[in-house]
Amino acid sequence: MKKQRKWYEYLWIVSVIYLTLGFFNILFAWLGVICFLTPLLIAVSKGNKAYCNRYCGRGQLFELLGGNLLLSRKKAPPKFLKSKWFRYGFLAFFMTMFGVMLYATYLVFQGANISKVVTLLWVFKLPWHWANTSMVPDGVAQFAFGFYSVMLTSTVLGFVTMLLFKPRSWCVYCPMGTMTQGICLIKSKKIDKNKDKYLS
């Protein structure tokens, strides 16, 4: 009998729609904040990685493209990619760049000129002149440009990693994955400590 698919197995469609909407109106980038906060909230409240295991549309997308559509070489990722120093180093770099993006947003709220570009891989400035952001304050639009840059950059990195290695190799060093894993680890240690307290 064919296994009934669960609704969350189709969340990859949401990821595709999200990336596509950004081309039509950059303000849709704000929706990505949900993908940023949900894994953290689940990790903090439940102490598990249910988001990664079930609800991450991006992870599903790589699985689909690399696994089902055979776009992946399906080679094991290099060891350094899995190492702690690389994963936490990349997380630190990623969060620093995220902070720079937030600062740029703050400056625009303070009156600086908005920069209507999407920055790919933190270096390449892609003009996004067609974006009509007149309905919101410039600071709100600046955040959308910055956040979409983050989302597009991580998707491109994930896509290249998928091509070169196994379909979900991006998950090995994905900053969200590293953060949620760290939170789960801290939570499980706390639970263990509490258990020890009650058992001793």
Ligand code: SF4
């Ligand atoms: S590690 Fe990142 S890309 Fe992979 S499933 Fe988790 S949040 Fe999604």
